Amino acid sequence: xxxxGMANSSGALSATAMSAAEISTSEMPTxxxxxxxxxxxxxxxxxxxxxxxxxxxxxxxxxFEGIRFYNGKPFRxxxxxxxxxxxxxxxxxxxxxxxxxxxxxxxxxIAAAPSANGYMRLVVTRGVGPLGIDPSRCHAPQVFxxxxxxxxxxxxxxxxxxxxxxxxxxxxxxxxxxxxxxSLNYLNHILARMEATHAGADEAILLNSAGRIAEGxxxxxxxxxxxxxxxxxxxxxxxxxxxxxxxxxxxxxxQIKFREVPLAPYDLFTADECFLTGTGAELIPVGYADGRxxxxxxxxxxxxxxxxFKEIVSS
Numbered sequence: 001x002x003x004x005g006m007a008n009s010s011g012a013l014s015a016t017a018m019s020a021a022e023i024s025t026s027e028m029p030t031x032x033x034x035x036x037x038x039x040x041x042x043x044x045x046x047x048x049x050x051x052x053x054x055x056x057x058x059x060x061x062x063x064f065e066g067i068r069f070y071n072g073k074p075f076r077x078x079x080x081x082x083x084x085x086x087x088x089x090x091x092x093x094x095x096x097x098x099x100x101x102x103x104x105x106x107x108x109x110i111a112a113a114p115s116a117n118g119y120m121r122l123v124v125t126r127g128v129g130p131l132g133i134d135p136s137r138c139h140a141p142q143v144f145x146x147x148x149x150x151x152x153x154x155x156x157x158x159x160x161x162x163x164x165x166x167x168x169x170x171x172x173x174x175x176x177x178x179x180x181x182x183s184l185n186y187l188n189h190i191l192a193r194m195e196a197t198h199a200g201a202d203e204a205i206l207l208n209s210a211g212r213i214a215e216g217x218x219x220x221x222x223x224x225x226x227x228x229x230x231x232x233x234x235x236x237x238x239x240x241x242x243x244x245x246x247x248x249x250x251x252x253x254x255q256i257k258f259r260e261v262p263l264a265p266y267d268l269f270t271a272d273e274c275f276l277t278g279t280g281a282e283l284i285p286v287g288y289a290d291g292r293x294x295x296x297x298x299x300x301x302x303x304x305x306x307x308x309f310k311e312i313v314s315s
Contacts, residue, residue, distance in 0.1 A: 032114035034148035037105050042112055048144060055138050056125025060185030062141075063087040064123040066279045067106065069147075070313045072116040074106050075279075076242050080122070083242070087181045088124060095124050096141055109145045119150035119280060125184070152218070152281045157202055161287025161297035162276065164216070166265055167192035167204035171214035171237040179214070179237050193217040203276060205268070205289075208237040213263040219278035220244040221263075223271035224301045229258035236262055243277040250308045256301060265290075273299030283309055 036048035056062035065080045074080075081099050088095050097105070102122070109120060122145050129138035153162060169192040177183070189206070196204035196217065205221060208214045214237030215221060221238075222231045229251050232238045251258045268274060273296045274286035283306045285298035298306070 032149075034146050035109055035112045035114070036147075037109045037145040039143055040105075042108065048146070050125065050142055050144070051128045053128045053130070054125050054142060055127065055129050055133075055135060056123070056142065056184050058131070059126075059133055060183060060187075061091075061093075061133075061135060061138075062123060062125035062184040063091065063093060063182055064121060064184060065182060067120045067122060068118075068279050068282070068313070069110050069113075069120065070117050072110055074110060074120075075313055076246070077103060077106060079242050079245075080279075083180075083182065083240070084122065084124070087183070090178065090181050091183065092135070093124060093126060093141060095143065097143060102143075105143075105145060109147045113147040115149065118147055120145055120147040123184070150280050152278075153202060153284055158284060159298075161285045161294065162202035163200070163288040164203045164205050164274075164276075164286055164290075165196055165199050165201045166268075166290050167195045167206050167217075169195060169204070169206060171206040171208050173209050173237065174235070180234065180240050182239070189217040203284075203286075206237070207265070211264070212236055213265065213268060214238055216276050216278075216281075219276040219281040219284070221268075222247065222275050222277065223263065223268060224273035224296075224299060225267070225271055227257065227272075227301065229256055229301060230261055230263060230267070231258070232263050233260040241278060243279055243282065246309065246312070247277050247283070247305055250305055250312070254304055254308060256304070272296055273302055275302050275305075 034045055036043050036045050038048050050057060063084060065084045067077060067080050068075045081102055085095065125142045126135050127138040127140040127142050172188050192204040192206050204217045206214045213221060213232050220231060220241040222229055234240045248258060268289050269292050271294060274289065274294050276284045276286060285302050287294055287297040
């Protein structure tokens with residue numbers, strides 16, 4: 001989600017996180033400004049604003065996709081856009097652009113980005129409406145795209161492995177909010193991520209209401225046991241991740257045995273290998289789970305999958 005600053009005189013919130021008055025520019029590392037597309041046109045970041053009355057801000061009412069781009073090309077764009085449309089349909093949110101128009105908007109945003117490699121967030125909010133959660137009085141959904149750099153973990157973590165914990169916060173069940181909907185309300189995952197931070201870990205693993213592994217706070221999880229790749233099925237509370245699907249396709253091509261199967265914390269603690277996948281995360285090996293060392297990190301299966309993934313995104 002966008003981080004919002006102070007309201008301006010028009011009652012809108014800036015999509016940039018902090019003003020110069022809050023942090024001296026001399027204290028900030030030099031970096032290229034993000035590129036923003038808002039409701040049909042490219043705009044300067046300071047002009048990329050949404051109203052304080054937008055229900056996406058007030059109630060988390062909206063959907064989004066995170067999309068990586070490599071060498072100036074969006075990765076698995078059509079799969080992301082199809083999932084966006086399904087998420088919107090599931091919450092009865094009508095997106096005011098066709099897939100073709102959204103595709104062109106993404107390409108235009110990438111073309112304007114300062115780097116050929118980066119991350120973009122495509123967001124659709126319910127739009128402006130009166131106070132109160134009733135969405136029927138919101139008549140103009142807002143659509144915006146942000147293209148920027150995103151570094152989920154350090155290179156040290158990518159080479160030596162992440163430390164994960166089992167969060168006390170449980171993944172919301174499909175009977176409450178289906179995990180296939182990428183909604184703007186990420187509080188469930190944020191609370192789990194806060195637990196990881198407080199514990200000095202890199203990531204939190206959420207369990208479902210039955211006590212089985214669902215997913216990470218911002219990624220899917222895989223383990224390897226006796227050379228076989230295992231990951232929880234979507235019905236267990238895992239997002240139907242695009243990168244997750246890519247990894248399964250690579251595994252099939254490399255003739256690595258894999259199964260989608262329910263997993264308990266015991267399976268994680270006794271795994272030979274473990275890694276996380278996601279659009280932002282890409283592939284991240286896991287070295288410790290609740291203080292227990294994972295024997296092979298990064299392991300041989302991870303190395304094969306990561307090398308094949310890098311080849312795909314570089315082509």
